[in-house]
Amino acid sequence: LGLSAFSVYAEQAPIQLKSGPSNAGRTYSKVYITSNVDSVIIKKIIVNRGNCKDAEYLPWKPIRLNFGSTYERIFTGKRAGTPCNVLEVAVDTNQGAWTFNFK
Structure with a gap:
């Protein structure tokens, strides 16, 4: 009984993720992070196990999101001219740390 109760109350991610193309060009992808909780701080984002790099002009810094707020960030391939096809x-x-997979 205790085991089934644990699975019913399994912790859920405080965020939702989506990815899509960016207006910046064909080698860029955009990641959208939306908060599911009243307040969450995004400390770090790693795309494709580090094989995509942050392509924003401003350097990364942690950001606080409130419930329903969305933050977007652009990524590109590690090597110049290579695209970032977001899979993870x-x-x-x-x-906590959360990993999201895309097909």
Whole structure:
């Protein structure tokens, strides 16, 4: 009984993730992070196990999201001119680390 109760109350990620193309060009992809909780701090985003790099002009810094707020960030391939086809995104938050997979 205790085991089934545990699975019913399994912890859920405090965020949702989506990815899509970016207006910046064909080698860029955009990651959208939306908060499912009242407050969450996004500490780090790793795309494709580090094989995609952050392509934003401003350097990364942790960001706080409130419930329903969405943050978007652009990524590109590690080598110049290579695209970032987002398959996996790992996000480190103040509420734990979460990995999301895309098909």
